Every structure is written in C-alpha cells, then in structure tokens.
Amino acid sequence: MAKQLVVKNKLVKAKALKRLMAFLVDIILLNFIVAAPFRGLLSGMMPEGDFSQVFNALSSNPNLVYQFNLIYIIIGVLAFIYFTLSEYKFQQSLGKMLFGLYVVGTEKRPSLLQVAIRNLFLVPVFPFILLVIIDPILLLFTHRRLSDFIAKTDVVEYEKRIY
Amino acid sequence: MIYLLVGLFILSYIGAGILGSGSSQLSGNVAVIQIYGTIGSGDSWLEQTVNPADTIPLIERAAKSPQIKAVILDINSGGGAPVASESIVNAVKAINKTTVAVIGDVGASGAYWIASATNRIIASKFSVVGSIGVIGSYIDYSGLLAKYNITYQRFVGGELKDIGVPYREPTTREKAILQARVDAMQAQFMEEIRLNRNLSEWQVAELSSALFYTGDDAKRLGLVDDFGGMGTAEAYLKKQLNTTNIQLVTLTNKKSLIESLSQLSSNWAFHLGRGVGTALANLKIDPKISFGS
Numbered sequence: 305m306a307k308q309l310v311v312k313n314k315l316v317k318a319k320a321l322k323r324l325m326a327f328l329v330d331i332i333l334l335n336f337i338v339a340a341p342f343r344g345l346l347s348g349m350m351p352e353g354d355f356s357q358v359f360n361a362l363s364s365n366p367n368l369v370y371q372f373n374l375i376y377i378i379i380g381v382l383a384f385i386y387f388t389l390s391e392y393k394f395q396q397s398l399g400k401m402l403f404g405l406y407v408v409g410t411e412k413r414p415s416l417l418q419v420a421i422r423n424l425f426l427v428p429v430f431p432f433i434l435l436v437i438i439d440p441i442l443l444l445f446t447h448r449r450l451s452d453f454i455a456k457t458d459v460v461e462y463e464k465r466i467y
Numbered sequence: 468m469i470y471l472l473v474g475l476f477i478l479s480y481i482g483a484g485i486l487g488s489g490s491s492q493l494s495g496n497v498a499v500i501q502i503y504g505t506i507g508s509g510d511s512w513l514e515q516t517v518n519p520a521d522t523i524p525l526i527e528r529a530a531k532s533p534q535i536k537a538v539i540l541d542i543n544s545g546g547g548a549p550v551a552s553e554s555i556v557n558a559v560k561a562i563n564k565t566t567v568a569v570i571g572d573v574g575a576s577g578a579y580w581i582a583s584a585t586n587r588i589i590a591s592k593f594s595v596v597g598s599i600g601v602i603g604s605y606i607d608y609s610g611l612l613a614k615y616n617i618t619y620q621r622f623v624g625g626e627l628k629d630i631g632v633p634y635r636e637p638t639t640r641e642k643a644i645l646q647a648r649v650d651a652m653q654a655q656f657m658e659e660i661r662l663n664r665n666l667s668e669w670q671v672a673e674l675s676s677a678l679f680y681t682g683d684d685a686k687r688l689g690l691v692d693d694f695g696g697m698g699t700a701e702a703y704l705k706k707q708l709n710t711t712n713i714q715l716v717t718l719t720n721k722k723s724l725i726e727s728l729s730q731l732s733s734n735w736a737f738h739l740g741r742g743v744g745t746a747l748a749n750l751k752i753d754p755k756i757s758f759g760s
Contacts (some may be wrong), residue, residue: 341483345486378486
C-alpha cells in the first residue's frame with residue numbers, strides 16, 4: 305500500500321468557519337487573561353434585578369455607565385494590543401495558530417499599521433464599534449472583513465494536498 | 468507569545484487596581500462607614516473625630532449608589548455633640564436600604580443614638596454600650612479667680628444672658644434652669660432611643676440613669692440585637708438580602724496630599740510633645756540643684 309504524502313504548499317483564503325473558531329479561541333483566552341481581573345469590579349457595579357430594574361438603575365446613574373464604558377474600553381484596548389502585536393510579530397494569534405491561519409498583507413508580511421487597522425473593531429468607540437456589525441456580514445458574503453479591505457490584509461491558510 | 472500574554476495579564480491587573488482604588492464604590496455591594504472618635508462639627512488634630520460634614524456625604528453616597536445593597540456603620544465612639552449626632556441619625560434614617568451597626572469597643576451616648584437608627588445592632592459582649600444621657604457640666608473658675616483677685620465685671624442686657632459663664636457661681640435659679648434644660652434634652656434623647664429601638668417602659672426607666680452597659684445587660688435592655696462583629700453583620704446581611712455574595716467596601720473621604728502630610732506632621736508633633744512631657748514629668752530633680760547664685 306502506497307504511503308500518503310501530505311503537502312502544504314499553496315496559500316488559499318481561509319474559510320469563514322475556521323476564522324470564527326480561531327476568534328472564539330482567542331476570545332476565551334482573553335476572557336482569562338484580560339477580562340478576569342476586571343470581573344470583581346464589574347460584578348460589584350452591576351445592579352441586581354430584572355432587565356427593567358437594571359435599565360432604570362443604569363439610566364439614573366450616568367457615573368456608573370461611564371465607569372462601565374471605561375472598563376469596556378480598557379478591555380477592548382488590551383484585546384486590540386493582543387491581536388495587533390501577535391499578528392504583527394507572528395502573523396498569527398493563538399487561535400489562528402491552532403487552526404493554521406495566517407494574516408498576510410500586500411507585501412506578504414503585514415506592517416504594524418496594517419494589523420492595527422484590521423483590529424480597530426476591538427476598540428469599543430465610535431466609529432470602530434460599527435465594524436463589529438459590518439465585518440461579520442461582509443465576511444459571510446465576501447470571505448473578507450471590511451477591516452481587511454481597508455488594511456489591505458487577508459487571512460489565509462495552506463491548502464493541503466494529499467498524494 | 469507567552470511574554471505578550473503575561474504582559475497583558477499584568478496590564479489588566481494594574482488597570483483593574485487603578486479603577487478599583489479610584490472609585491471605592493465599584494468594588495463591593497455593602498458599604499462600611501466608620502464612626503470613629505468624638506462626634507462634633509469641628510476637626511481635631513489630636514484625636515479622631517466624626518464630623519457630619521464628612522460623614523453625611525458618605526452615607527448619602529451609599530444610599531444613592533445602585534450597587535450598594537446595605538450599609539454597615541462601624542462604630543467606635545463615645546458620642547459627642549447632640550446636633551452633630553442628630554444630623555447623622557437623620558442621614559442614616561434616610562437610607563432606604565438594610566442598615567446594620569457594628570459596635571466595637573465603645574458605642575455610647577450620641578454614637579449609640581446613631582446605632583439605634585439602624586435596623587440591627589451588633590456588639591461584642593465586652594463593648595461599652597448605652598450611656599444615654601446628657602452632660603451640661605462645666606468648671607467653675609470663680610474660686611480660682613477670687614484667689615488671684617480677678618473679678619468678673621458683669622454687664623448684661625437680659626438677666627440670664629450670661630447663664631453658665633464659668634467666672635461666677637450660678638444662682639439657685641440659674642442652676643434650676645440649666646438642670647431643667649439638661650433634663651429636657653435627656654427626655655428627648657430617651658424618646659428618640661425608645662422610638663428607634665421600640666423599648667418598653669421598664670427598659671426606658673432603667674436606661675434613664677444614663678449608665679453604660681456591657682454584654683448580657685445591654686442585650687437584656689434591648690440595646691443590642693446580636694453579639695459579634697463584622698462577620699455576624701455579614702451573616703445577617705446574607706440572610707436579609709438573600710445572597711451569598713457580600714463584598715464589603717469601606718467608604719472614606721479621600722484626603723489630598725497636603726492634608727495627609729499636614730495630619731502626619733501634626734500627629735508626629737503631638738506624639739513628640741507627649742513624649743517630652745512624659746519624660747519631664749518622670750524626671751527626678753535633685754533639690755540641691757539651684758539656678759543662680
């Protein structure tokens with residue numbers, strides 16, 4: 305019986321599902337690394353009760369809303385730093401490593417500015433927050449996020465050929 | 468990658484720490500407000516004081532904060548000025564949340580009045596509790612002044628304008644008036660405590676002597692609900708709030724750097740002075756030594 309030879313020699317556009325799975329792995333990781341230290345603060349701040357009670361408590365306390373926003377911005381910025389530095393240095397985040405995905409730019413290796421632009425959707429401030437809605441829709445139809453279009457980057461994987 | 472993750476973890480902890488220290492109301496669901504020292508409207512360099520101007524904003528902050536579900540008053544005070552005590556009592560009564568008083572070494576007089584405004588009073592068996600009374604005493608210097616041939620020249624518009632001055636002996640009428648005022652304040656004070664604690668006639672009669680009590684006596688007289696400390700208060704609140712998650716957050720007035728340094732230097736000067744004074748008091752001076760020829 306002939307031995308099968310697996311060769312990975314051609315870069316192809318990564319599948320949306322794989323990208324989603326890799327992103328989920330990164331989010332789980334960031335939940336432990338970045339969000340965990342803020343959990344005590346957030347649980348102490350969160351008003352108790354049903355949705356309307358929580359809504360009323362928040363709408364009557366703008367200072368509390370401001371502090372919530374501040375925490376989410378800090379978490380977002382730290383997540384942005386994680387994705388930007390890891391994708392600049394290794395062309396991969398930990399999730400992408402697990403699924404064999406790479407971030408590439410026009411010059412093959414993306415510049416710091418390019419990876420920073422493609423990860424701006426993580427910073428929860430206007431207008432970047434809009435990318436949270438637009439990016440997945442575009443990914444679904446074009447297999448590329450709007451952030452990737454703007455940054456001129458793409459996510460690829462090696463095509464496996466079995467001989 | 469490992470360095471990046473470790474770096475992010477450290478940054479997150481630092482960020483959470485800064486936010487937590489920047490706003491103490493963020494880190495808990497039960498506010499602890501300290502009532503330490505003499506209650507009054509002034510500040511003292513030499514001892515801890517409870518100034519309503521500092522304490523009431525903390526109480527109001529706890530009352531308004533949506534994440535604060537209950538308030539614990541951590542009391543260690545022998546009381547103080549009645550008006551200052553009353554204003555704190557009113558602020559405590561205005562809290563629309565579960566309130567608990569935890570009495571440490573002392574919770575007497577005006578401090579007990581504040582405690583009585585809470586839903587539950589917890590104290591140690593060794594806490595000094597009670598002393599529900601009024602003092603209007605003062606030192607009469609008239610004998611001392613007479614000894615040094617200093618006289619008090621009295622010019623008043625209104626016969627009783629200078630009632631209570633320490634430079635002359637009060638008349639019989641003045642003594643009666645002052646005692647009547649003190650009695651009236653005592654009666655008002657007792658009535659406040661009676662209403663707050665729902666005391667019976669015999670309890671009021673016993674407490675009207677203004678004696679302080681400890682342990683079993685305080686509980687028997689209805690001054691204390693439970694024996695214990697902060698842990699007992701937490702257990703009570705878990706039951707009252709029907710939760711297992713009790714996170715205490717101590718509300719304090721943040722001092723500026725200048726205020727902190729000023730307090731530090733004044734404390735240092737006070738202790739230095741006391742040390743020198745004690746040393747001088749203990750100094751045995753040889754009677755043979757004399758100054759001059």
